[in-house]
Amino acid sequence: MHADSSSKPQIWQVAVILTIGVFAVSTAAIFIRLSMAAAGVQGVGFSLVVAALRLTLASLILLPAWRNVRRLQPSRRAWLYAIAAGGSLAVHFAMWISSLSYTSIAASTTLVTTNPVWVALISWGWWKEIPSKQTILGIAIALLGSILIAFGTAEAAESYTNPLLGDGLALVGAWAASCYFLLGREAQRQGMGVGSYVAVAYSASALVLLPLPLIWGTSYAGYPLMVYVYIFLMALVSQAIGHTSCNWAVRWISPTLVTLAILLEPVSASLLGYLIFDELPSVGVGVGAIAILTGVAIAVLGTRPRSA
Structure with missing residues (x-):
């Protein structure tokens, strides 16, 4: 279904909304650190509480979208x-x-936004979408940047509890x-609309996450009020506003441009981390982050779009 051309926004309007979206997404790392500070705890158990509540609140915000899911009745494959x-x-x-309990905001957010590189590699192996030479070059540069970040956070080990573990968790998060x-792309190609897909995916994610803190032996209750305030703000600002703005922008401009814009997230998050927590990345992390952002940008620009 194509939008009426008369309702198409101006390019500057898209740019403004996308900028707001990227900045909103970048606040997630800050709200996570603030919630950890307010709770006075960190680690996997509390991280699972934050993740579960974030997705649960996002799912509740999207409850109205379930009307379309029932009305359109997506195929079984789309559901799966x-x-x-x-x-x-x-x-x-x-x-x-969890990675933010162990490593710097700069390292974590940079590593977790390398997903365009892994998308290209998975598409190559699974769908036989052969990457261009430019994409391969970008992947190589990004991987070099990851190594530099690993060394950079290792040098600053006294500042973080376990930086290499944190880097590894962020990388798994990117995968x-x-x-x-x-x-998600396949679900939408099977006929599920964006709104319906997001409602189903967020709800499924929340259902997976909700029991995990309890299994880990961590309670949802007993934290200071500000912990829940920060998590609510994360669900509202980072998820509902940030992710929704980026998804909206994809309707009007190239997904490549949106992906490149999202690469500004580590920069914005690192700046906020410095302003709020006085967290200044080491030289190694800074150089590695620049290498990763450059590599991912090259890889994205060199990606050949798959024919429909």
Whole structure:
């Protein structure tokens, strides 16, 4: 279904909304750190609480979209892809949020936004979408940047509890986000609309995450009020406003341009981290982040779109 050309926004309007979206997404790492500070705890158990509540609140916000799901009755394959995407999203948030307990905001957000590289590699292996030489070059540069970040956070080990573990968790989060993106693409190719897909995927993700803190032995209750305030703000600002704005922008401009814009997330998150927590990345992390952003940008620009 194509939007009426008369309702098409001006390019500057799209740019403004996309900028707001990227900035809103970049606040997630800040709200996570603030919730950890307010709770006085960190680690996997609390990270699972944050991830589960974030997705649950986002699912509640999207409850009205279920009317379209029932009305349009997507195919069984679309349902399966959407549910699998939700499972991948659950892994993404669990891993990435946990990474912020162990490594810097700059390292975590940079590594977790390398998903365009992994999407290209998975598409190559699974769908035989052969990457261009430019994409391969970008992947190589991004991987080099990842190594530099690993060394950079290792040098600053005294500042973080376990930086290499945090980097690894962020990288797994990027892999899970890549699967989420590809499975979501397939769900929509099977006829599920964007609104219906997001409602199903978020709900599936919330259902996967909700029991995990309890299994881990962590309670949802007993934290200071500000912990829940920060998580609510994360669901509202980072998820509902940030992710929705980026998804809206894809309707009007190239997905490549949107992906490139999202690469500004680590820059914005790192700046906020410095202003709020006085967290200044090491030289190694800074150089590695620049290498990753450059590599991912080259890879994205060199990606050949798959024919419909």
